[in-house]
Amino acid sequence: MKYLIIGTGGIGASIGGFLASNNNDVDFIARGENLEHIKKYGLKIKSGIKGELNLPKIRAFSSEEYVDKADVIFICVKSYSINDIIPIIKKVSHENSLVIPLMNGYGVGERMSNSLNGVKVIDGCIYISAFIDAPGSIVQLGSLFKIVFGTRKGIQIDSNILNDIKNTLVDCGINTILSEKIEADTFQKFSFVSPCAACGAYYDITVGAMQEDGEYRETFKELCEEIKQIGNKLELNFDVDITEASLKVLDSLNPDSTSSMQKDIKAGRKAEIDGQIFDVVRLAKNLGVEIPVYYKIAKHFGYAL
Known part of the structure; x- marks a missing residue:
């Protein structure tokens, strides 16, 4: 092929x-x-x-x-x-x-x-x-x-x-x-990428900072819990706990890593803020899900109702 x-x-x-x-x-x-x-x-x-x-x-x-x-x-x-x-x-x-x-x-x-x-x-x-x-x-x-x-x-x-x-x-x-359940699998991936990008960009930190216990890791976990609520509202059937799975992925990464969205923001390039943060807020609003941590970060990056 x-x-x-x-x-x-x-x-x-x-x-x-x-x-x-x-x-x-x-x-x-x-x-x-x-x-x-x-x-x-x-x-x-x-x-x-x-x-x-x-x-x-x-x-x-x-x-x-x-x-x-x-x-x-x-x-x-x-x-x-x-x-x-x-x-x-x-x-x-x-x-x-x-x-x-x-x-x-x-x-x-x-x-x-x-x-x-x-x-x-x-x-x-x-x-x-x-x-x-x-x-x-x-x-x-x-x-x-x-x-x-x-x-x-x-x-x-x-x-x-x-x-x-x-x-x-x-x-x-x-x-x-x-x-055989790609809708759930793609959402599960998104449920890691989005919190990681949002947390990393908000605090301007590397993955290593989120791998250590403390404020940054707690924010990452809170974002994972919020996006998990959206997945549950969509009635996606996950084989694992979304937050635990995302933490395992996070901890497997090179500590010096940052998301591509974060790299783009720092370099002054167009970044995927809309797709990785604002889309989550819009989806939660449509589904009637409260996500205060996401909303705080979205406002920081210019999201407006």
């Missing part, structure tokens, strides 16, 4: 780099200085799992340059870019293409599907700490690299195709789960 990675930041480059390192057919859509560097020199990944990967023959294109069609399309852009990439997905898809969004947020696949009539969009989430440290160079921290994907209720996809994708990712060294 031909794989296409749309968005070649830390997440997209890590997925595509692992695929390419195992001789899979994979293309990248990137932009700016990162794109130009990859075109000239290839992609380098400093991986906690695979060591140093030097991939000089990576195929990278701008969205305008790409003229091929892909079988599996991983969407690895920021949540605020969904509307911008819809025309790109339409352009690079054929009638049997499968789109797998791996983005921060809840309900992303359904929202994308509503704008992509005729294109098969499922849902997914990823657990990884990875970032660009220089054009064409990625750092993937630690041993946590897990992809969970699956079909929403009412969506029919050939199970052989789904298993083929899963096995390909596993063969590349990526822990991959084919989920």
